[in-house]
Amino acid sequence: xxxxxxxxxxxxxxxxxxxxxxxxxxxxxxxxxxxxxxxxxxxxxxxxxxxxxxxxxxxxxxxxxxxxxxxxxxxxxxxxxxxxxxxxxxxxxxxxxxxxxxxxxxxxxxxxxxxxxxxxxxxxxxxxxxxxxxxxxxxxxxxxxxxxx
Amino acid sequence: xxxxxxxxxxxxxxxxxxxxxxxxxxxxxxxxxxxxxxxxxxxxxxxxxxxxxxxxxxxxxxxxxxxxxxxxxxxxxxxxxxxxxxxxxxxxxxxxxxxxxxxxxxxxxxxxxxx
Numbered sequence: 001x002x003x004x005x006x007x008x009x010x011x012x013x014x015x016x017x018x019x020x021x022x023x024x025x026x027x028x029x030x031x032x033x034x035x036x037x038x039x040x041x042x043x044x045x046x047x048x049x050x051x052x053x054x055x056x057x058x059x060x061x062x063x064x065x066x067x068x069x070x071x072x073x074x075x076x077x078x079x080x081x082x083x084x085x086x087x088x089x090x091x092x093x094x095x096x097x098x099x100x101x102x103x104x105x106x107x108x109x110x111x112x113x114x115x116x117x118x119x120x121x122x123x124x125x126x127x128x129x130x131x132x133x134x135x136x137x138x139x140x141x142x143x144x145x146x147x148x149x
Numbered sequence: 150x151x152x153x154x155x156x157x158x159x160x161x162x163x164x165x166x167x168x169x170x171x172x173x174x175x176x177x178x179x180x181x182x183x184x185x186x187x188x189x190x191x192x193x194x195x196x197x198x199x200x201x202x203x204x205x206x207x208x209x210x211x212x213x214x215x216x217x218x219x220x221x222x223x224x225x226x227x228x229x230x231x232x233x234x235x236x237x238x239x240x241x242x243x244x245x246x247x248x249x250x251x252x253x254x255x256x257x258x259x260x261x262x263x264x
Contacts (some may be wrong), residue, residue, distance in 0.1 A: 005181065
């Protein structure tokens, strides 16, 4: 088994259900992901999902398939730039209650050889996750996250 | 709520206030997902000392761990560092840093044009 490439964790004072909603419901995602980006899908196993910009004609930045979906617990997605579908990787969100908090672990792995995606996402995940934490705890995402794509 | 934030920040600053622990983070930056044994290689620290430092880094959430069979892999987790950036640098210095970066860009462009 290849070892995972990127692993991030954050402890958030919230409930697994609220955290799940923050990841899967566009009206929440837009408030912290940066650039008003949202994740769109019906979140059923085998369904497509898209990471899209705001607006009438949303542009798809990332696309893939829902590989596993256990609400408030575990979400596994395939992940690729729609212009380079061969450069596919995998993202796993794991949600676990921890004392009065929730521990979120994001693992981004299964990169193809020579993938350019590692470089593109390794700066982005910490930004998104700290903004997500701020959003759930204070009701407001971080501004800096919104300055970047 | 305030006490909780203070506690979290204290743990991060305390973890960073040590050369050996910063060195361990640098090594994970170079190669992510190392075992304890790999991290101990070519280090002037005993295995026990590295274990102790890693425990503190984990507690501060600067290191995330994953079990692969019997191996515990250590990953650099920069999420709390981003929170520090946001609190201590981002909100104060962003406009100034932006101005400096704009200045640099404009000076460099002018120079290139002259050449």
